[in-house]
Amino acid sequence: MKKVVVIGGGITGLSAAYMLQKALESGEKVDYLLVEKDNRLGGKIWTEQIDGYTVEGGPDCFLADKPGCFDMARETGIEDRIMGSNEASKRTYVFANKRLNRLPDGLMGLVPTKLVPFALSPLISWPGKIRMAFDFFIPKKQTDGDETLGSFVNRRLGKEALDKIAEPLIGGIHAGDPDKMSLKATFPRFIQMEQNYGSLLRAMLAARGKMPKPKPPEPGKPKKTFFMTFVGGMGELTDTMAAKLEPNKILTGKTVTHIEQKTGGGYMIHIDGMEPVAADAVIVTAPAHEAAKVVEDMDKAMSDNLAGIPQATSATVNLAFRRSDVGSSLEAFGFIVPISEKRKIKAGTYSSTKWDYRTPDKEHVLIRAFVGGAMNQELVFQDDETLLKMVLDELKDIIGLTAAPVMHKIFRWVKGMPQYTIGHLDRVAAIEARAAANPGFFVAGGSYRGVGVPDCINVGKKAAQGALEYLGI
Template sequence: MTNVIVIGGGISGLAAAHAIEQQAEKAGLKITTTVLEKEQRLGGKIWSIRDQGFLCEWGPNGFLDNKPMTLELCENIGIGERLLRSSDNARKRFIYSEGRLHRLPESGPAFLRSQLISWPGKFRLAGELFVPRRRSDDDESLADFARRRLGREALDKLIAPMVSGIFAGDPEQMSLQSCFPRICELEREFGGLLKAMIKLARKKRQERKEGKQVAGAAGPGGILTSFAGGIQELTDSLGGAVRGDIRLGIEVTAIRKLADGFRVELADGDSLEAEVVLSCAPAWALKTMAEPLGADIDELLEQIPYSPMNVVCFGYQREKIPLDLNGFGYLIPRNEGCHILGTLWDSSIFTHRAPEGMVLLRSMMGGATFTEAIELSENQVVAAVRADLERIMGIKAEPDFIRVFRHRRAIPMYLLEHRRRVAALEERLTELPGLFVSGNAFYGVGLNDCVHAGNQVADRIVQWLKSRSHG
């Protein structure tokens, strides 16, 4: 019997533990899995909180259904029929610019009519057709890519807000290859983004003819998907599907190499031994655990920073909101001088997020360009968000419901050369056979990315165990 320890009970650790058990069973391997979670609950950043009839997401609010991995996982653990897709109105997304909300255009004619981008900016965007593809394989920042292919105005009003909305990051520092690898592929494959959009739009029209539901062009591919009780239903159900031992409130302090395996030392003075250790902990937490292992692992992990974030949930009586809330919400360019990065209209995206006659708004404050926001008092946070909502949405009323969630380390930032750092980390791990890593610090920050990485690391672990048993 082989012991496998998984450190971290978030979506990454749970998905990996479940995949390891399934793949090991198919391979005829006998293993025992133990999941160690520092907190007294499963889920990590996933936490759906019911309060006064409102459903507030502490962290992510769903996953996109354009990739199969999370959908397949839901079917596998028996919760596929409980999936909840966002409303059709959620495809309407907005950018706040120059004193008003602009709907992101979903077609060529809508783009021409839109006042979000000036006519010189539109001509510069159209000129992307004639920008030569980049020949170098060196990493490029998101900002440099946007300026090169789309122009300064598109960077400021489209790309930078999107980067802050997804990563809470600074586009001047973020890696294009690691944050949006698909965009690199499109440039290489089609020679440019507009050329790719034209060809892919034809494919999307065909899908619509076939009756398939597709996302609006203004948003990311796929439909945002969750559950009636919030995205926590996924991690709760996944925890129930893991057959091994799940131990909550267990903090790992160190990982030490043994002659045949590893010893995992715990904060309570106890320790566990296993032939395989998989860390799905955040990079900053793994850094401390891995210090006894040497091989410069801790130095590489230190180079993956995290952005801070305040998540601010306000509930209002619907009649107090002067704005039509048929949409997903809006993002805000940095040069608008607002405190928040944007606001999601949560009760418009999914049903039953607010009591009858009420609405739920969820605003994000902080990120790499406003790190000091995490140090503000709750009163300061609430006042700043209220000021921005009055300016942008015309809301003068006090909220009837307030919840503020603090994340000092919210989202890992994939800075330039992130892939090189991850490759170097993987190279160091070859010197420590039986030790593996996964999680959103390395292979993608979204739920789909975490599930996919869990499947991949499970395959590597099972293949390593098979080769070990044959040896």
């Protein structure tokens, strides 16, 4: 029987292992082993139930326009647990000029498609609005070379749009620095829009005109909103996937130190404190900087390119309050903070407004603050007491919150977010070429071609399918 070792038990590794489990159950002659260095599975997806609060340490949702999560939920029998966000409160604020400004309705990506709400918004000054309108007349880029997200937005829409919209709204997805982020790797759609229409505004207006009318939800299926999650949090998905695997094929709390190629084919997986495990194929889903260490002895060129993918450090701070102690309105999804404001948090999500079932009762609220990212990583390494005080001080200044929390939970993600900087796609191509040169060896995960949960599910499945095909199964 052929054996596949999957290194890394986050959503990508779980997706790969799930596909291998299905192959095994269908009678295929394949075995597998999933190895995870932490004592839990799920990776960045980490949901805890604390005193009736549903607390998210990592992503709290997935995008509805990508089918990966829907497909996996359906396959694992929890499609009925998917739920949408509370659209009645669908509004976001930007903290700029020392006040909260509502993000104008009709903003698609970073481009306004409704002129009246945008014209009336105080977020962007009139000179800034006029500069954004110049996008209609600025010629499209003639060269094919990559550029940073910051350069692109500044070139087409101006610095104010970059500082107050693009950086906090789009750059925040990657916790990155727009002046270093590769446009080709992060938002290639903007390149296509510019090339096809010569203008972002023109492209967005054309797309708006072609948008189909919303369809009513199919019977027995949740109504689709832009953001979707699970009733019990995103951890429902990873917990369900993990439960589908055979327990004796999972190793947690074990670190893979290095991989050795066997003479004549196959690999030896060296695991700290254990005898090496023989494998016919290997799928490495650990973050790129960890994967670099694992493959260094086996393939130095691959290791160097893996190590060349930067990683940003961040933290999420969940806070619960009595509703009666919160003076300001939380009827919104939350707020984002431009780096130009020089604040110490990047954003805040009003979790109990955005989602149902996040607090034990209606008398309490749950807020989640984000700290760190590529440009403020040092803030994450403060001790818990100092970090908590810093976040509370920021919330006092931004939304006027002065109450003490009745519950809090801090999650730190050291080197937890891959940075798709200039040259990223070239590095990924080099990594994939070296992987292909090692028969039966695969790398997959959020470090390469997409950080979203559906993206990770898809590449995990694809890696497993590649391993099965290599093994002739």
